[in-house]
Amino acid sequence: MKIQLILPLLIPLTTAILSLLAWNWSTGRRAISVAGAFLLLADAAWLLATVWDDGIQVMAMGNWPAPFGIVFVADLFSAMMVVIAGVMGFAVAIYSLVTMDRGRESFGYYALLHFLLLGVCGAFLTGDLFNLYVWFEVMLMASFVLLALGGERPQMEGAIKYVTLNLISSALFLAAVGLLYGVAGTLNMADLAQKLRAPDDANLVTTIAMLFLVAFGIKAGIFPLFFWLPASYHTPPVAVSAIFAALLTKVGVYALIRVFTLLFVQDIGYTHTVILILAGLTMVTGVLGAIAQNEFRRILAFHIISQIGYMIMGLGIFTQAALAGSIFYTLHHIIVKTNLFLVSGVAHFVHGTYDLKKLGGLYKNFPGLSFLFLIPALSLAGVPPLSGFFGKLTLAQAGIASEQYVIVATALAVGLLTLFSMTKIWLEAFWKAPPQLPTEACDAKALGSRAAYYLLLSPIILLALLTLIFGFAAEAILVVSLRAAEQLMNPAEYIRAVLGKTS
Amino acid sequence: METLLAFVVGGLYAAGLYMMLRRSVLKLIIGLGLFGHAANLLIFTMGGLTRAQPPILFGLPADAAAGVADPLPQALILTAIVIGFGVQAFALVLIRRAVQAVGTDDLDQMKATDT
Secondary structure (H helix, E strand, O other): OOHHHHHHHHHHHHHHHHHHHOOOOHHHHHHHHHHHHHHHHHHHHHHHHHHHHHOOEEEEHHHOOOOOOOEEEEOHHHHHHHHHHHHHHHHHHHHHHHHOOHHHHHOOHHHHHHHHHHHHHHHHHEOEHHHHHHHHHHHHHHHHHHHHOOOOHHHHHHHHHHHHHHHHHHHHHHHHHHHHHHHHOOOEHHHHHHHOOOOOOHHHHHHHHHHHHHHHHHHHOOHHHOOHHHHHOOOOOHHHHHHHHHHHHHHHHHHHHHHHHHOOOOOHHHHHHHHHHHHHHHHHHHHHHHHOOOEHHHHHHHHHHHHHHHHHHHHHHOOHHHHHHHHHHHHHHHHHHHHHHHHHHHHHHHHOOOEOOOOOOHHHHOHHHHHHHHHHHHHHHOOOOOHHHHHHHHHHHHHHHOOOHHHHHHHHHHHHHHHHHHHHHHHHHHHOOOOOOOHHHHHHHHHHOHHHHHHHHHHHHHHHHHHHHHHHOHHHHHHHHHHHHHHHHOOHHHHHHHHHOOO | OHHHHHHHHHHHHHHHHHHHOOOEHHHHHHHHHHHHHHHHHHHHHHOOOOOOEOOOOOOOOHHHHOOEOOOHHHHHHHHHHHHHHHHHHHHHHHHHHHHHHHOOOEHHHOOOOOO
16 A cells, blocks of 8 residues: 555645635745645656556555455556646646636636646546546536636637536446446446456447447547537636646546456457547547638647547557557647647737737747747657657557558548648748737737746746657657556456455 | 336436427526436436345344345435536536626527637
């Protein structure tokens, strides 16, 4: 029983409560938020190191033994996701210091940010299916309020769609949990994995699996279920967009990978083929939707959908190499996509708009920022030697090895279209001459707050450096991803860790 | 009894879906509520309906568990009801603010952020 497994929940919870207590103390709230995010990151790194050295870590809540009590489990995949959540929380906490307006700050923005991190880390670490539902609700509740905080008209319209579709998803998830309990009589994931190896009624289990696919698919934003995402992600302040883009859909992807490697592997020929087809359609619709857009954040929102396709493509192929590709791609995507949202916020900071038609001249005025945009943009499109290239390469190699040529061709074509979208942003926002003469306005604003501008750039630089590390040290990250995928493909280790040690 | 409850659950899902497809934003929230209740009742039914002892086993032999109601589905439902209650309260405040901001409760008028 190791303390670092439970700290990713305790740290955000304490931070959120402390920042609520500092309701009238603005400086204290900001300091608490950044410190809490940093502690979370440090603890997550500690957890990852522990899991790497000592194998899967398990903690039984209240010391109730495994199939009866709720357990928290950290395998390598969970630990990696917690680390990346910590990085994103830290980057966005710093970024919020500059971009978040006074009104939202004083109505509990920082507390909500940390409640969101609490829900996300809980969902990554829990080993119980119903507990996963509870963490989803914690995360959703925080995200609902973050999305609606401020109460502007577009936010309200986006929030209604977001809330509705996510509540439907939660209701379906709950129904699926109930049905699964009726079939297997347990909700502990390791115990379920054992019981579902030889189910009484395989067809019923496959039906339940499809219900989980729909419930998590809404959260992840896969092909026919993604409509809440482009309707809402561009409405809140950019720091909120960035943390949403980083973590929310990825929790859905994590849940999909978890249940479709651990629980629902009786009928791979059917379930994982469905996932593979959906992955292809998700890639294509997302990237085509992005082409039609002319607003910085809307383009990025559609690209999230397209990239979700790559993440579940590895799950659909279902080999160790493919899953490692998925894990690598998820990590890479979180870093890169968050960074692009942060850059779009800087463009808004100096020009006051996200509309590509009204932006322009960023390269002339801010060459450093333009370079910082190019790193994640080219990485997203998969240009070597950046991180996206190695993610796509791993997935494509795994696809060819399993003779899934159609999905590999789709993935590569979508990569080209992604490059097209990124080129469009580059040409419109950075390269072309500014349409009117906002130069004096933007210079005055930027020069008036140089320090704020550099503080704004610091998380972007941090994430760009991470992208470069992922690109140039791809070998090391892939080794970790491969071992995480090995743990996912052989659930025996997971089951033994949960049911064996704690009894 | 299970058959009857199955029909009730189906009816609740149908009613919830119907309400969600209406144009009024308030009916959307009512529909979401019905959806949640249907899921709760589904868990209750799937847990197995036993007309037997309450699940309090104290100082009894281990095989006394036969014929005793399973308490776990009820614990799950209780949690789900509490969460659903909180979410519903939030959703009501949200639609009130949305109606104030947009000036109508017609969902067809709330398309400005769609693409």
